[in-house]
Amino acid sequence: MASIHDVARVAGVSISTVSYALSGKRSIAASTRLRVLDAVERLGYRPNAGARMLAGTRTNIFALTAPFHADTYAPAHMAFVLAVAQAAREHDYDVLLLTQDEATSGLRRVASSSLVDGIIVLDVAGDDDRVAVIRELGVPATFIGIPKDAAGLVCVDLDFEAAAALAVEKLVAAGHRSIGLIGHSPGVYARGSNFPPRFRDGFFAAAAAHGIETAFVMPERDGPSVRIALDALFAERPEMTAVVLHAEESIHAAVLDVLRERGLRVPQDLSVLAACASFETDHFEPPLDTIPLVAADSCWRAVTLAIEQVSGPIEPRIELVPPRFYERGSIAPPPDRHLASPRS
Amino acid sequence: MASIHDVARVAGVSISTVSYALSGKRSIAASTRLRVLDAVERLGYRPNAGARMLAGTRTNIFALTAPFHADTYAPAHMAFVLAVAQAAREHDYDVLLLTQDEATSGLRRVASSSLVDGIIVLDVAGDDDRVAVIRELGVPATFIGIPKDAAGLVCVDLDFEAAAALAVEKLVAAGHRSIGLIGHSPGVYARGSNFPPRFRDGFFAAAAAHGIETAFVMPERDGPSVRIALDALFAERPEMTAVVLHAEESIHAAVLDVLRERGLRVPQDLSVLAACASFETDHFEPPLDTIPLVAADSCWRAVTLAIEQVSGPIEPRIELVPPRFYERGSIAPPPDRHLASPRS
């Protein structure tokens, strides 16, 4: 494996010249730079990662701690992991994957052995063990998600409250006065990350502000549960004309299936809005209006903030990514129930 | 951050003694070792990763190349990624995650900069670009999956052919003579990994060997497709008394839903066997007999083989993990159609 010495010899310069020619940290004559680059090319030289870490001040590696629980929704989880990896690569960073069973000890290990320059924390729970460890280590870190006590931390996340408010607004603007919310399974609210409650509470708050009637159900993943959940919604709000979905992909599909089965047309009889989903909604029948959760957005920002911290401490902050609405045609004005309602 | 110098000073020995005391590569007096360990403890010393890589011969990092395509089934993919990470950690290795869009260039980069000791290759396609790169780099690598040309490579995978044969055997042993196979979506067979065809072909071969009638369908992920697929199976083999499922979790659920809907009881009217699934099958109604694809098995073995290669070249090989059958009660003797068949 060619070393910087070989490059220096072939180019006929000293190794420091090679280093500067490659890093650009000092001015080098154009002709020299070319000779160096040519030698690099010819030898297929790549700087040795270990030597670089040792001599330089950074490793160009981030740890990614991405706990995976039994009720973690794999596609979304995967989307975030990949988005972090890609964002990191675009900044010339690599990603070291830490798993659940090594959550805190792994952080200690990689940080105190200077294996990584910083940490990206995924799937943050309200009360997350990793928070304390990271505070203690004082290592650059960005949280994707928001722990209960975020003091001194750098956090990035979609603005779930604003997303919920935007969802309500869009439906109110279309004329709806009674809106149902179909959320994740109860387990997700009970223990997992804190975005589901944030969305739910934002939804209720926005609805209250608009004087809108609401109902809320948390179906399980399996088929019959969705049917029961919809029944519960209609039982509680017979006048309901729109539903917001904040759940997994399979729930979306199941809801549409059940609606179809009952002869309820979307959007003529019921408007549907998918909120904070990290999957495409335009392959559904019909395609669903959506306020998506774009993994790439949060992750890119998280990586950028982590890199800023590597050069020196930055102001702690909670950065909320503003939600955006995409129209697909699944929202319409509410049907006129006085004339003819398919459900009556 | 405490260095080996600090430890040496506190323990009152030279740094080489510290190194040997920690690595155990030379004999050290027990009393000395204790003093060293005590100093390590007190200072919270962790060897610097960069220095270690540079001086030592290994980095204790594996690259994991895990391409994620549009039709990749996220839960299974995730299961393998996590299993590799965990297996690696149990051998004191870390995992560097390489993504799709950097597949070959990323391999080049991490290998030639000596960032990693070896590579674990996931989701291997029959004709995979990464094969050529890895041959060229001559770096320790283990493939999880089997490329078309596996000459000189170290590969690990579930024995899908044997799994298919075992599935057929179990059903034949129960008395079935006509078995349907519900596979993945057509896209998966067309371009993706090569295990689906391996299973399918193994299924046909075993069926032929037993003189069994077969039919095969490839439903898409969405709901109606499963219904259509089942219709097609029964149309082709009205006498069919058992089906083997080799597909995603949602397909399993959908198949059971459709069967229930049609009044077909499992296993009284139709026996069902889940094959090579990487998810649990005991939460289904009814729980399904299964020949699982255990990510941890293949991944553990893959990591072990990679580590062996780090110490020196090993014999290239294709290691097939033998399938195992777990009974859950979804297989029964075929119904006696002469008396009364729910479908007739």
Add this chain to the structure above:
DNA sequence: CGAGCGAATCGAAACGCTTCGATAATTGCT
């Protein structure tokens, strides 16, 4: 009693890079 040996320890040389300070060589000003 001295040669020989093994155990325990040390010193120093890598490992391949970054970076600081020093040295030339060149240019710009007065």
Add this chain to the structure above:
DNA sequence: AGCAATTATCGAAGCGTTTCGATTCGCTCG
């Protein structure tokens, strides 16, 4: 022409380990 400032290059000192002799000491054995 003389001096300062600028540009281009080099040498060498780390960075924190591992590892290879070399050294010291206490024993054993002939």
